[in-house]
Amino acid sequence: MTPYVCGVDAGVRDLRDADHLLQVMAAELALPEGGFGCTHLVRGERPRVLLSFTTADPETARRLTAKGYEVTAGAPDEVGRAVVYPGVDALTGTVTVAELLSASAIDRVTALGSPGDPPSDQRVMTRSHVRPQWQNGELVLTLMPAAGGMLVPFEVPDPTPCCANH
Template sequence: MMFSVAPAAPAAGAARIIGVSLGHRTLAEADHWIGGLTPPPVLACTHLVAEPFPHVAISLLTALPFESTPELEPAASAAATGQNGRAVRFPGVERLTGELTVSEILQRSSISRVEVLGSGVADPATVVETGDFVRPQFRGGELVLVTTPAAGGRLIPFERRDPTPCCADH
């Protein structure tokens, strides 16, 4: 169930966190919607919600107001007040392309930490092959990029643009 919702008239004042729930069924649908926003929000995160049906709600740091359909307003509120999410837009995201060291990622963006799944904080000199797709986790007010080991002592982001489906070889 998709809804076509245009932003309401710009509100006077500073950017604030708002929640939007439009019934996106997949992360890719929500990412696409976020990518089409003009002007782009300072921060945009996706949140998996279960009510009133499983879908992806969105939180935005923006000065623009957006409306959700009335039945999805609880999901929008949950996204706006959530302490965890998956960041799609954040300061510096456009500079995280190609191969970068952990140190470069931290310098070029608002990501505060790079972790290796199950191993803790990554070494600042380690190279991360971004695949031009970086989706850090928003945890309690900070962005954390979770990575996994790759060939040659490098790292790759845990979330990939085109992941291999579970049990693909069966």
Template sequence: MTAPHDASGVHTVIGVDAGTASLREADHLVHDLMARLGLPPGTLACTHLVRTDERRGTAVSLALPDAGPAAEVWRRIAGLEMPGLGAALGALVYGPAPAARSAARVATEHAGREGGRAVVFPGAEHLTGTVTVADLLDRTAVERLTVIGAPASPDGPDPATPVLTRDHVRPEWQRGRLTLALVPAAGGALAPFEVPNPTPCCADHA
């Protein structure tokens, strides 16, 4: 099955480091930036772990579906009142050097599809309650499913298998494809490997 939301259409990736420590904080930052920057539908926003001599924490990347709005989004980033904020868009950098460097690093990682945990992605609004494997792949940008602890199958799980989303689905870039790791659940269903901690993040953003 081929997802209609083709992530290969992404043209512009902006990296942002606002000093968040945990993935949960980075999830909140993603939703905050989506609202404050007025990012367009189709934006694919990821969190990234940052582990360098300068920084231990998380940063985010924002992949715009069209390069056109990039200049306006960049202008809005410069207007955000976030002390210590660093950002990067191609050769453009903003903010303190360490934060700008980590922002550039995660933007490059996302643009190359080498890493990034997607929090906002096309079709994510469909992933509430229980959905089937077929619907998950057909209606979202998720391109590949893996089931941890199960024998690898070139065709993936049965399309009719129910997936208990728990309203918390975080696929990751792996080998150039947006991939969701699943685990077996009760009654022959599947569920995302990452569980809400302690409750679904940013429910008020839904």
């Protein structure tokens, strides 16, 4: 099975909006179980968030183009942030590191401030928002310490906008 990768520029500037659009598009495309949907931050003169899809279906790019999206071959970069990936739906509530790794496509977890990988029995409160990132061909989830000896994903589900009350 040859994977097909396409990038999509939907003109989105906000990461939360990009996540939502990516999930809607994946559902509309009936993205197969083993497919991936990622976001990619673009800086420069026209900052925005690009999307990419990796699937075994060569028709994905054609179907996205038919819906009016600007589609290119390949991913925008090699460090996409995975939003849709195998096993993501199983990562809810509190799981152990071992459960997280065995239930999903995530290859490895790291914990901020720790010299090594967290132990397999370490508990992770997912907050139903688990966004690993591609690093050197591996899907890696960065965690951080939380209350009660737990770990949580570094990315929070509802971040406070910069200068929210100023």
